[in-house]
Amino acid sequence: MNVLVVEDERRTAELLTEFIEAKATYLVVQVLDSVEATVNYLKKHQTQIDIMFLDIQLADGQSFVVFEQVEVTIPVIFCTAYDEFVMKALKNNGIDYILKPFKEQDIYQSLAKVQNLQQALGKNHPNIPQVAQQILAQAPYPADQPTLQRSFLVRYRDKMVPVEVTKIAFFHLDNDTVHVYGFDGEKQAIFKRLDEIEAVIDRQLFFRINRQMIVNRVAVKDIEPYFNRKMVVNLHFAIPDKAIVSRLKVTPFLEWLERPR
Template sequence: MNVLIVEDELHTSKLLKEIIEQDDDFLVTKQLETISDSVVYLNKHQNKLDLLFLDIQLADGHSFEIFNQIDVTTPVVFCTAYDEYTMQAIKNNGIDYILKPFKEEEIHNALNKYKQLVEAFQNKLSQPVQIKTTHQYQQSFLTQQRDKTLVKFVKDIALFYIDYETVYMLTFTGEKLPIFKNMGYVESVCDPNQFFRINRQMLVNRNNVISIEPYFNRKIILQLKTRGDDKAIVSRLKVTPFKEWLETGK
């Protein structure tokens, strides 16, 4: 199992690596020191990782900032000299919280806890279960405006679109606000009966669509109640499913 260590104290990072790799089931594949390097690395390699060891106080800020910049789905063991962040750690994939200076036994206990969790999930998956057909989609998004965090309800969002690699939401009242998520995540948490991804750059609310017009190369262009700077063009391969969705909601 592959482990990433994010720790800005070189001695502590080396010690963690030595202790972790005493367990033959684990391999430390990378050691990083900053939030910025961690975001870049996780964006590219998170799917190859099984467990993260994070210090909280890093040279360029709190490691919780990593979770604000990307979607972290990997379990985390937090190692820190501070005991006031336990609740925040739990809310950010924390499976254990170890205070420095730590004992070797504490690290092994955390690794064993991870292995027990993996085994428990695998056992659950191997058992027949009754799948629920209902799905709870996200009802709101958070965005930052100067020093304030704003809440915007999904029903008030006319469309989502990418502008210079940042995803923005555009409300029906014309507010353009950034979302610190990728478009794939946004599409997955929005009700597909209400939102359709018409191309790689844009996800449109059905209540925002007024009409459809032919466009070049068998594409179509949408007239929207609220639109951004770019034209709302439905890619050629999505024209038929889009029309079906617009009519049936499926």
């Protein structure tokens, strides 16, 4: 079966591909990382795809935009660090909904669910997504709620040191390594992906402004316009790169800043 993977975190896409292709009957034919690329690809090649694994938060916006521009007829397995999009996923060909960080077994269970539905109804039966929606709607899903993390282990010289979340100003991905920056100016490496971090931090306190950076609301000094309708977040101290809010995240970011904790 041909699988399309849409995921903007390279390591996550590689891991997902590895899990899928461990099953002999599945082949990942394409990996995409944006809404725009997915729309263009589906318009040309959807008939050659059997299943799509779709990340909800992509670099250029939420992947639900895809369904506004293309009539998607294939089953979709949504992957996300958030549990708040379940109902919206169900309305967009959602066969299953996997919370990040996912495990190998999560992927296989989703593939089995699609295969069982296809065997029961016929591979090209037009009601596969609708049947799946009815099944998912009857269960309290997702059952496992992520536990908010109060501290992270970081590498400091030759030791692992716990750092309280409230002391972290921002997380930054640089050269495939995520670093933690404290309000005291200290920088340490943390051996987790941004997706993993995003899944277990308080979203009232932290916001992922782009693919490389998650910022603490307390660290924000002010905001100024940037080209192409983006914005730059100025923090209370110097940082290695400009903290640029991607265009499609500007509105939710501003709303988040105004939202009371």
